[in-house]
Amino acid sequence: xxxxxxxxxxxxxxxxxxxxxxxxxxxxxxxxxxxxxxxxxxxxxxxxxxxxxxxxxxxxxxxxxxxxxxxxxxxxxxxxxxxxxxxxxxxxxxxxxxxxxxxxxxxxxxxxxxxxxxxxxxxxxxxxxxxxxxxxx
Amino acid sequence: xxxxxxxxxxxxxxxxxxxxxxxxxxxxxxxxxxxxxxxxxxxxxxxxxxxxxxxxxxxxxxxxxxxxxxxxxxxxxxxxxxxxxxxxxxxxxxxxxxxxxxxxxxxxxxxxxxxxxxxxxxxxxxxxxxxxxxxxx
Numbered sequence: 317x318x319x320x321x322x323x324x325x326x327x328x329x330x331x332x333x334x335x336x337x338x339x340x341x342x343x344x345x346x347x348x349x350x351x352x353x354x355x356x357x358x359x360x361x362x363x364x365x366x367x368x369x370x371x372x373x374x375x376x377x378x379x380x381x382x383x384x385x386x387x388x389x390x391x392x393x394x395x396x397x398x399x400x401x402x403x404x405x406x407x408x409x410x411x412x413x414x415x416x417x418x419x420x421x422x423x424x425x426x427x428x429x430x431x432x433x434x435x436x437x438x439x440x441x442x443x444x445x446x447x448x449x450x451x452x453x
Numbered sequence: 454x455x456x457x458x459x460x461x462x463x464x465x466x467x468x469x470x471x472x473x474x475x476x477x478x479x480x481x482x483x484x485x486x487x488x489x490x491x492x493x494x495x496x497x498x499x500x501x502x503x504x505x506x507x508x509x510x511x512x513x514x515x516x517x518x519x520x521x522x523x524x525x526x527x528x529x530x531x532x533x534x535x536x537x538x539x540x541x542x543x544x545x546x547x548x549x550x551x552x553x554x555x556x557x558x559x560x561x562x563x564x565x566x567x568x569x570x571x572x573x574x575x576x577x578x579x580x581x582x583x584x585x586x587x588x589x590x
Contacts, residue, residue, distance in 0.1 A: 333499070347530070349530060350528045352526075352528065352537050354537070354548055354550065354568075356568070357568075357569065357570060357571035358548075358570070358571070359539075359548060359570055360526075360537045362526070362537070362550060387497070389489075389497075391486070391487045391489065391561065391563065392565070393532065393533040393552075393554045394531055394532050394533060394554075395488060395530065395531050395532075396530040396531060396532075396533030396534075398535075398552050398563070398564055399534075400489050400497045400499070400564075402496075409495060411491055411495075411496060411566075413491065413552075413564060413566040415530075415535050415550075415552065417530045417531075426528065426530065426535070427528070427537075427550060428529055429548075429550040429566050429568070431491070431493070431494075431566070431568030431569070432494065432498055432568070432569075433495070434494035434495070435493060437506050450528075
């Protein structure tokens, strides 16, 4: 089932991240499709070589945090898909959008966008988020 | 060309946003495909009704900011696509990932994820982002 295969690819990304496995990270990302990456607080990094260079810098650096992914939900759109999930890093939770494409019957990442969640952020269950929360939009 | 059509759909989203046009915003979002939205600092909002409710709250509220979109780049993946762009709001720049799907020959939004950019964030042109910048990943 496509949804499971996409979630499997998403898990492979976080395994490579947590294990600081550059070779596995290179396998995760699409070979042919255009790729991009938005690390928390960064401006976009565009192109496979630059994206992988950013991961080499992060995974090889002293500040690479232990990370786990929870609450992953896959939305499949034909041969593309996006996953929304929560990234747990000690003392902080991030939210991520991960986009995938099917290349040669394998789901590969084409885009990763992670960003911080404010304390008191509206819950997914909530029908009418509070517009007066002071958040931008 | 698909890329231009995707960018046109992306512009329609920001026009609806800037003009606080709820009816136009409802047209922007996919009718059939599963949708989601991550407002800056929020946890994910999932499902068309909840996503549109969040936009009604934001666009109808007193704090809806003027917004312009710049540097939009579309990455087309068959009948799906994602756009990366910068959102300019007075005094702050955000970065956004916008995902689209082709429904009945019209590109419609299935996911919006916007988040802040830190000052001094690495530039897209940079090949080797500084892993020591203190940003999380």
